[in-house]
Amino acid sequence: MFEWPLSVETLHDALHAVNTLDAGEVPKLIFSPEELMEFARKKLSVAISHIREGKVDNWEVYRVLRACVTEYIPNGPGESIDAEALETLKEAIRENPEFFLKDVLGHSKAPKQFSGIQLQFKEEFPFFGLFKSQEGFKDFITELSQRTNEQITLCLSQFADYCVAQQTWKPILHVNGDLGRIKQSDYQMYNKLFEGEPVDA
DSSP states (O other): OOOOOOOOHHHHHHHHHHHHHHHOOOOOOOOOOOHHHHHHHHHHHHHHHHHTTTTOOHHHHHHHHHOOOEEEEEETTEEOOOOHHHHHHHHHHHHSSHHHHHHHHEEHHHHHSEEEEEEEEOTTOOHHHHHHSSSHHHHHHHOOTSSSSSHHHHHHHHHHHHHHTTTSSSSSOOSSOOGOOTTTOOOHHHHHHHOOOOOOO
């Protein structure tokens, strides 16, 4: 991972702390919240610039994005991410979708289901901040460059259809065969399951 004077964790923790305090409780800081956010945005830009050299993987970029926290909502959706940082990442995904989307989808056994899996984005992927709604995600996938790996775009497009139809980010897919044989982020297998093929096909 590339070096930076203020680490991702330091930026995240500082901004998180400032955003959870009342105005009268904010301590005197060496850097203002605005300066901390500018550091965090620059760190995100640096991370994205390192993609071409192969110095970072997509999860490191998502980790850096988490430093750009603007608000903490207890008993709600949790942390909100800076809109400018989210737009920066969204544009980077448009330019290099295969890098960013190659392994963001996973699954678990569907609760109270004998033959179903629950598909969902991995926790680190900031899907709610980026897309707001299932329909927004579907629109984004539809707009992606045709240069993207066909297995990935087909899978995410079908996943988006299920999200919209079931009005959830964790749709359930009923499958035939041994659920234990389905590997995480195996988009080729997910595509077979979307088409109704058994696990062992």
